[in-house]
Amino acid sequence: MTLKLIESAALLIALCWLHALNMRHVQRQLLRKLLAGGLFGAICVVGMLAPLTLQEGLIFDARTVVLSMAGLFGGPLVAAIAGLMAGAYRLWLGGVGVIPGLFNILMPVLLGLAYRTACLHNWLRIGVWQLLLFGALVHLLLVLSLSLLPAQDFGQALQQVAVPILLVLTPATLLLGLLLQDIYRQASDRQALRESEARLRAISEASPDLTLVLDEEGRYLEVMAPDPQLLHGGAEGLVGKRLADVLAVGQAEKFMALIARTLASDSPQTLEYGLRTPAGQRVFEGRARRLDTPLQGKRAVVVIARDITDRVNFELDRRIAAIAFESQQGMLITDASTRILKVNRAFCQISGYSAAEAIGQTTRMLNSGRQGPEFYQAMWQTLSETGIWEGEVWNRRKNGEVFPEWLAISAVCDERGRVSNYVASLTDISERKSAEEKIKHLAFYDALTGLPNRRLLRDRLQQARALSRRSGQHAALVFLDLDNFKNVNDLYGHQVGDELLCQVAERLRHSLRERDTVARLGGDEFVVMLEGLEIRAEEAASQVEQLGAKVLEALRQPYLAGGHSLFSSASLGVVLFNDDQHSVDELMQRADLSMYTAKAAGKNALSFYDPQMQEAVSTRLQLEADMRRGLQSGEFLLYLQPQLDQQGGLTGAEALVRWQHPQRGLLAPGAFIGIAERCGLIESLDMQVLGAACELLAQWAQQPHSAGLSLSVNLSARLLYQAGFVEALQQTLQHSGANPQRLKLELTETLLLADMDEAIVRMQALRGMGIRFSIDDFGTGYSSMAYLQQLPLDQLKIDQSFTRELPGNPSSLAIVRAIIALAQSLKLEVIAEGVETRAQRDSLLSNGCLHYQGYLFARPMAVADFAAADLFRPRLAESL
Numbered sequence: 001m002t003l004k005l006i007e008s009a010a011l012l013i014a015l016c017w018l019h020a021l022n023m024r025h026v027q028r029q030l031l032r033k034l035l036a037g038g039l040f041g042a043i044c045v046v047g048m049l050a051p052l053t054l055q056e057g058l059i060f061d062a063r064t065v066v067l068s069m070a071g072l073f074g075g076p077l078v079a080a081i082a083g084l085m086a087g088a089y090r091l092w093l094g095g096v097g098v099i100p101g102l103f104n105i106l107m108p109v110l111l112g113l114a115y116r117t118a119c120l121h122n123w124l125r126i127g128v129w130q131l132l133l134f135g136a137l138v139h140l141l142l143v144l145s146l147s148l149l150p151a152q153d154f155g156q157a158l159q160q161v162a163v164p165i166l167l168v169l170t171p172a173t174l175l176l177g178l179l180l181q182d183i184y185r186q187a188s189d190r191q192a193l194r195e196s197e198a199r200l201r202a203i204s205e206a207s208p209d210l211t212l213v214l215d216e217e218g219r220y221l222e223v224m225a226p227d228p229q230l231l232h233g234g235a236e237g238l239v240g241k242r243l244a245d246v247l248a249v250g251q252a253e254k255f256m257a258l259i260a261r262t263l264a265s266d267s268p269q270t271l272e273y274g275l276r277t278p279a280g281q282r283v284f285e286g287r288a289r290r291l292d293t294p295l296q297g298k299r300a301v302v303v304i305a306r307d308i309t310d311r312v313n314f315e316l317d318r319r320i321a322a323i324a325f326e327s328q329q330g331m332l333i334t335d336a337s338t339r340i341l342k343v344n345r346a347f348c349q350i351s352g353y354s355a356a357e358a359i360g361q362t363t364r365m366l367n368s369g370r371q372g373p374e375f376y377q378a379m380w381q382t383l384s385e386t387g388i389w390e391g392e393v394w395n396r397r398k399n400g401e402v403f404p405e406w407l408a409i410s411a412v413c414d415e416r417g418r419v420s421n422y423v424a425s426l427t428d429i430s431e432r433k434s435a436e437e438k439i440k441h442l443a444f445y446d447a448l449t450g451l452p453n454r455r456l457l458r459d460r461l462q463q464a465r466a467l468s469r470r471s472g473q474h475a476a477l478v479f480l481d482l483d484n485f486k487n488v489n490d491l492y493g494h495q496v497g498d499e500l501l502c503q504v505a506e507r508l509r510h511s512l513r514e515r516d517t518v519a520r521l522g523g524d525e526f527v528v529m530l531e532g533l534e535i536r537a538e539e540a541a542s543q544v545e546q547l548g549a550k551v552l553e554a555l556r557q558p559y560l561a562g563g564h565s566l567f568s569s570a571s572l573g574v575v576l577f578n579d580d581q582h583s584v585d586e587l588m589q590r591a592d593l594s595m596y597t598a599k600a601a602g603k604n605a606l607s608f609y610d611p612q613m614q615e616a617v618s619t620r621l622q623l624e625a626d627m628r629r630g631l632q633s634g635e636f637l638l639y640l641q642p643q644l645d646q647q648g649g650l651t652g653a654e655a656l657v658r659w660q661h662p663q664r665g666l667l668a669p670g671a672f673i674g675i676a677e678r679c680g681l682i683e684s685l686d687m688q689v690l691g692a693a694c695e696l697l698a699q700w701a702q703q704p705h706s707a708g709l710s711l712s713v714n715l716s717a718r719l720l721y722q723a724g725f726v727e728a729l730q731q732t733l734q735h736s737g738a739n740p741q742r743l744k745l746e747l748t749e750t751l752l753l754a755d756m757d758e759a760i761v762r763m764q765a766l767r768g769m770g771i772r773f774s775i776d777d778f779g780t781g782y783s784s785m786a787y788l789q790q791l792p793l794d795q796l797k798i799d800q801s802f803t804r805e806l807p808g809n810p811s812s813l814a815i816v817r818a819i820i821a822l823a824q825s826l827k828l829e830v831i832a833e834g835v836e837t838r839a840q841r842d843s844l845l846s847n848g849c850l851h852y853q854g855y856l857f858a859r860p861m862a863v864a865d866f867a868a869a870d871l872f873r874p875r876l877a878e879s880l
Helices: 002-025 029-049 063-074 076-093 098-120 128-148 151-206 249-263 309-325 345-351 373-386 430-444 454-471 485-492 494-511 537-556 584-600 611-633 673-678 682-700 717-721 725-736 749-754 756-769 785-790 810-825 838-846 863-867 869-879
Strands: 052-055 058-060 210-215 220-224 269-277 280-290 300-307 330-335 340-343 388-396 402-413 419-428 475-482 517-522 525-530 559-561 564-566 570-577 606-608 636-645 650-661 665-667 710-714 743-748 772-778 795-798 829-833 851-853
Touching (some): 029 063, 029 076, 063 076, 063 098, 063 128, 063 151, 098 128, 128 151, 249 269, 249 300, 330 345, 345 419, 373 388, 373 402, 402 430, 430 454, 430 810, 454 517, 454 525, 454 584, 475 494, 475 537, 485 494, 485 564, 494 525, 494 537, 494 559, 494 564, 525 537, 537 570, 537 606, 570 584, 584 606, 611 650, 611 673, 611 682, 636 682, 636 863, 650 682, 673 682, 682 710, 682 717, 682 725, 682 743, 710 772, 717 725, 717 756, 725 756, 743 756, 749 772, 756 772, 795 810, 810 829, 810 838
Parallel strands (some): 570 606, 650 710, 710 743, 743 772, 772 795
Antiparallel strands (some): 052 058, 210 220, 210 300, 280 300, 330 340, 330 419, 388 402, 402 419, 475 525, 517 525, 650 665
């Protein structure tokens, strides 16, 4: 009988195992309770299938143990389900013991629930003695319930089962209670662990820091990152990998050293390191702590890494700002009302005020009065709209001296967006301004004769056209070219020729009226503009003839130049106008044609424009047609003129173009460039030259002796401003494979002045590819210093008109020095063209010009000749 009860109690082990699986794998609480109730009920039913049977309908099993534990650990729902299943089956069995049987189902359920309630209120606890007493109580009541049987059955049942029930089922209750207590404690621990992990993960994900768990071998065990961009790959992709698999060797070694220090120390260890991530180069501050419990059998550390890039950059900016504040530029900081808070040493040197004198004053103490209120209103308007202002200002030093400065102001805003401070940097540009004035003079006046140059002439001619239209009076444009001037240069040299030109200029001034304009275009070409002539064309022409005769007579007189007595005459071409129907270019073209007519007539003559001169235009049109054909058939050839440094080393070449005309032979640029510009072929010609230059650069790059050479190419205004030019040049470079950094584009000042802002935009786009820039014929035009500062320039080229006069002409020498000083202040390279003598080269070198180009070294030559380095380079060395 006892063994039968023990067999029934053995079902409790299966109950515990199945219930443990239910608690571990079923996460939904309601489903877990329903399954638990069914499990407890099923065990009761199974127990009643093989019970201890005293007689038909009187059975004993371990259901009281199961149901009491269902009430204690499962709660009302579990106990109710189990009780209903057991009760239903017991009713179905029937027999004399059905009433006690049902009582022994309800009684343990209620006692279990009562025990549970007492534990929840901390009146009782679940322990060994408590469970033992609870089991004894349940089964004592079970024994007493036998009194519900008929009297004849009660005695027999009490005698046979009372002692086995108390001896077997009471300890079984204790055992099942302890097992279930352990199961529920493990489930509670697992739930607490899951909740703890969830909290930890939520905290980690909410934190901006990167969390790493690494073992002693540098293997990633766990990775939590709020931003995947801070990792080399996803967090899951890193787990299982070693540091050496992910990081560079140096970085991996730093981390391994950190792990070693952390494992050997009881205190946290730190490491600051830089790392390239998908978000770019970042800086991290890592803090590592040893884990007391090994993970996967190995010692491990946890590393919390914080992205401190912004802080590091801020500190770097702060240090840079501190250094910059003590730069050579004057610096000052004001409050929002422009009261000075701080100045640097350079400011004191520029202004003459000490820091103590300046601090506390407003910036109005520096005002010179040169600029009116409207200037400052515009300045503050720009500052309020954009937060920055930059420009030229005239300020006053402490000693009263007014001086020009370049001023840059930046507004500093607080966290609410309101201006809190202004930071200003200022540079004394007195010397630069002086150089600018010199160059400004060069922009409008011929450096040799002091006469107005082409640009000033065009401006005055434009005004004369408008005035003539309003007044009805005629004006005249006279082109003057000296006859046989080239012979003077060839026989006596350029210095004598220049002296002759100066005397010609002086005679022209004295021969004409004060209101007339005398200009020099270049070489031996002069232009005279006569205004205020008669309204009738015949009378105006008569006036011109009289003045022309006076000029011719003056120029026929002998000259004394360089100790030589010289004779020279001139040819004059005249065009009359009294309206603005003809453009400046058309008037100059007609005067030029007339001048050539005078030369053809025997020189020392004056010729008026004649419509028959259009025959010359027809010739030009034929040349245009030839040029179109020549561009298609490859008649334009690349020629190179070497460029050298001060040691005679070859640094590159200027790319020039020659036209191999089928009938006229080899033509220099002067014979066709003007035509190309007039007929719209200059862009095609320039692109053809650029294409050939890029192909040549790519070939040079294959040869060690030429790989470092650069190639300068002249660029026309039309091509620079042409839509799509930047993209076209980029395609040319890519197609040829040429290195853009070896290509240098030469631009004239006149070209840039056409549309300076657009030129800057296009030049910056080309600079972004690596292309360099040089201003050609520098000094013959005018470039504002403000624009020069904005242009992405690399080089200034001194015009040959200045080089030719060195070293004997003080004026040219002063201009050359000014250009070199300006280039040095702007950190630009300087190269001189037209170097023909050693004396010119030595003068340039002594004044700081280190790059040269000219006949002293080599004439322009074909590419094939240039490539013959074994013949070419020795001649260069000998010339030096």
